Amino acid sequence: MAVSDDLIWDADDKSMQMIPRLRRIGVTAACLGFLGLLFWIDSDAMWVLFVGAFYLLGEIVYWAWDRRRLIEVRLVPGEADGPAGLRLRRVGGRTTEHDPQHVVRVLLIHDNVLDLASLRLSLQGGRLLFGRPGRPPALAAWRSACPAAEVGERGAHWGMPGIPD
Known part of the structure; x- marks a missing residue:
């Protein structure tokens, strides 16, 4: 079976977000320094x-946890017409390939307010991988890519005050 390089998860923000993080650290240090002097x-x-x-x-x-989050999951063809694999790319730039048969559970958590979803991917051996928020993909793509996995979706358990869920 010939498989093209299909994108099945894509995060909205793929950057390391270092400038906002450094700005937040600087402002907090300045405020704490002022309070300390006061x-x-x-x-x-x-x-x-x-x-x-x-x-x-x-x-x-x-920062260490965020570097390990998934920003992209692709279904890639195997070598010499072998079985397809999943290529997982993380925020820190690390790319790993896994057998789709080793995926135990795929859970998409839809945001109540924004049109975004978060990914939770469970692999054999108890490894749980988190994805950064992105556009909700079709579950059919996950079901065809990982036939042995339990694929599901749910809404977030929180909402905005005053807006009925």
């Missing part, structure tokens, strides 16, 4: 250093 006069302001350290640690953890 409270340093009469009391112990060591808590400002702890808050800044915890915030920086949180940003680093989020």
